[in-house]
Amino acid sequence: MKTRGLIDIAELTTQEIDELMLVASDIVENPERYAEKCKGKKLATLFYEASTRTRLSFESAMLDLGGNVIGFSDAQSSSVSKGESVSDTARTVACFADIIAMRHPKEGAPLVAQMSVNIPVINAGDGGHNHPTQTLTDLFTIKRELGHVDHLVIGCCGDLKFGRTVHSLVTAMSRYPGVRFVFISPDELRIPEHIRAEVLDAKGISYVETTSLDDVMPELDILYMTRVQRERFFNEADYLRLRDSYILTQEKLKPAKEDMRVLHPLPRVNEISIAVDSDPRAAYFRQVKNGKFIRMALILKLLSENA
């Protein structure tokens, strides 16, 4: 039987995502029930590039399941620096570990790893391509904060062109009924045509595009913020002109609904004012915590499926 990991969020059915969220919720409520579920199991975190949240989240998830963690957080400290292929590294690690979480700057590297081993591989981010556990984290956060993931108005703000988290979130949320999107970005960083054509238009999902965050703030249930990066602009003047309009401040948040929630995949730089952190609508640090619980649920699912 083919070993099943998680390379792309599209590999999970809506039912499976809902089940993962149920398990994650149960873990939140009853952590002691799960404290030894992975006793004797090892997670290998193979991080070929820097990460704070994702790696520590995976490692904490495995430790909270009673398992152990091995791995590297810098390709220079592994045989990769000697030119070892992804496939060979994965095969070597599979001799020691029961499950792998891999982050790699090259797109498709975790898939190559999964094709080489018979233990599950979880894609922890491959370049600008996929980051399925971030999407699960986002969905789980919306579920926990608002109680449901359907019939919502999702505002995505900032760099919608290069932001992989937005693309995955839009793709995943588009499975649920009654979801509407508001895309807030400068013209230079609009949501790509292929997402509009292949996901939104193909499924008949309603969306609007705007350059003004202020205009749409009152109608949003979720505001998913991303960073507008200087290097994405063709000229400095455009960047300076647009930069501040996508910085979320307490003032900008005033017309928002009381139960609206602000999410951000983090790290942030300056796109959300620190003063917003104390607003109950700011959910981004709770989002980080949720990431651990949904990763625990995912590790459990993949280890039990491939047992």
Added chain:
Amino acid sequence: MIIGSIHDGIVIDHIPAGRAMELYSYLKLGELDCEVAIIKNAVSGKRGKKDIIKIGAPIDLNYDILGFIDPHITVNIIREGKRDRKFHPTLPETIIGLVKCKNPRCITSCEQELPHVFCLTDRENSIYRCRYCETKAEKHTL
């Protein structure tokens, strides 16, 4: 121009004009000992111009690439001077090793031994995407 008919072999017809040499190269026809004729810019009723390749031996060919280049290409199998079979190549589910992924961020760009694999993701529009990074295959850059 007169090109003699073949007794046993293959005629690949309705190749988009100007692409016969590309196919000649991909099908490795240069390695054959038999007669091979390339006709460029032949008159086509439907398309104005087309290319044709005639191969003077009943060899096994990898037809996958034909469907990828253009599903309107026709393959005629000739036996004892008569057309034994005519078919359009179908779109293959995967194309392995024939098309290179051009995405510099793809894992295939740094791991030389990995086969370049493209999967059919949209049959209606004949769209193939890299198995690893999902970059769309560009048909003019085989």
